[in-house]
Amino acid sequence: MVFSGFDGQRRGMRIAFAAAGFIGVASLLGGCQSDPDIDITAYVQTIDPADVLYNEGLANLNAGQLTEAGRKFDAIDRQHPYSEYARKAMVMNAFVNYRQGQYAEAINAASRYLSLYPGDADAAYAQYIVGLAYFRQIPDVTRDQRTSARAIAAFTEVIERFPDSEYVEDSQTKLRFARDQLAGKEMQIGRYYLERKEFVAAANRFRLVVEQYPNTRQIEEALARLTETYYAMGLTSEAQTAAAVLGHNYPDSQWYADSYKLLKTGGLEPRENKGSWISRAGARLVGA
Template identity: 45%
Template structure:
């Protein structure tokens, strides 16, 4: 082989080595960049700035990046709940709920836990449906508001929990009444009684309890269970003496030759006494 040929061959090998070395350096730079993003404090600050500008979706993703890239940093924990809040503000309830639920699963006793429960509660509360539709959002919101009230009574997020609880309970009671009336109109009295019993047992503080007691009188009289009808009317009369529902119930009993009468052994009396009454008679 000639000198020129040897030189070309040697130059080609060197070129390959240099190219590989350069590629390796570039790869190392990329790897180093991937392993060392911005510090968590800056990433958190950037996400917070996005929130201030109303870029909630981008802020949520940035908060998630803090937790993903720096899972052991002081900012990581708060970033989870802040991502949930950003998603909530962005109108992305499923993402907000998922992020907040992750937070309470990982950090149930921390100072941001009330905020996480509040985000879950409000995401469901905003989705409340009318009485003739699925009440899953009301049930889930109610659960979270009750957690706030019982576990974090001094939290700022618990201050309006009682009002939200009442609204959720009213929705749930309204649905029970809707179904109960349907069964009553179909003369399926046992099914109707079960619905009205739920209102009286579980939702006594709602405005629907007066009608529920009156409907129990109606259903029990239709079945011939007069003693339960009398007891339901007695409870209605004791607690809502001026109610139109009591007047109707009293007239119905009178048409059957009986009147209201207490029965201390009745399920209704026991259920009524077992639940504290808030603002009874105000509804």
Template identity: 40%
Template structure:
């Protein structure tokens, strides 16, 4: 009688465990959750690494999280956090990758591997940059994170990569200013347009972007529209001195000569040069 009751109890408990397991999987139907079982740290870590090689990013994260939970004070735990950053990044789960990078930085700020965590955090923001027609919150976050890499690790390969990306980010932000300026110009709001174009011209970092020649040309356009001929000539001269071979100067030259001005520099002819041609000559 007692044996039967015990077996019935075990069956009931087993049914409850199965039900709990099934309910836990409802939110993630693509794969079962990793069942907790105390295992050697080397086994957990190596299995996670195998999942990385198999490009099974979410499974890899599960194993590396188990390393953290079961062996929190080991060197393996430290490595496991960085592997989670990498797996989340490869799976394009950027918010999770950034959170893991921040956790590593908080727990191990003096570790030599902190440079990698800062770098990956910046790259995750960089990967989320959208076209200039949309909000540039991620672009600004990427710029701050990339600058932090350069500031903390100026002589590292991460800083070299960050500097290239900073130029790209600045080009993006300058492009956003230009888009807004062109919109104001189309809406017959010349003063607001001038402020946007001048931001590109006056910002030292934006001055090195591909948008500077167009910003100078647009200023020539707007100042002529307002009847400010001297201002238009001055900006045309700056454009001709610095970018004589661009289409933007050719267009500005035609506008100015049509107004009776005589620019000192004749256009050389040529095409618009993008930021890449300046960073990587040839």
């Protein structure tokens, strides 16, 4: 073939470069085939259509093949970034990581999605996954409860930012549990101080439960412990008020029966002082 002028030279150079490239790849693959320790597939990248990868990932997910599903969704993110399927794959990858117990990865993937697409249709689900991932890491009440606080923040975000989403009801349920964990931790610390007769420190912990976690399962014991603590400190009016609020809201509680009995040993009975912080806090209780 004969080329004329500059265009002919340029076309000739492209053919020469292409031929050289073909020879180079052929030599490389030939060398790889002769070396059993080299995988020639590492030199060849297959780029599949995004919709094909996504549907394959869903099929793997439905078949319980979570690792393979994650690989498909990862491939979409790498090969087709910022596409519609990349957005969907990011959320699905967060879900796959959550299902595999890889909670940090799930939180990172969902948080990345939320930072890139905060107003997208799946934003509520991504935020819900963040909450679930923290929720599954909540330890027993004797241990540090920072994860409970993070779960509370995540589920609160679901409820406040996406009030019409289908994830609100379950978020509210899990939120109550996480709050109960925080209240339980405060009760554990308060009992520790009470056993050592460090009454001021104990009262501060029980007060925190009454004021910040009034509608948890810990509230009955917190009021009873305040009755006990204030009685031991000689603050009889506060002790009587704590017992009165407890009896008003939970009259059949064993904690109230114990508090009533304690006051009786000193010739006292439950009597609410409306000016006390306990009375004001008591107005916010479920049974008030």
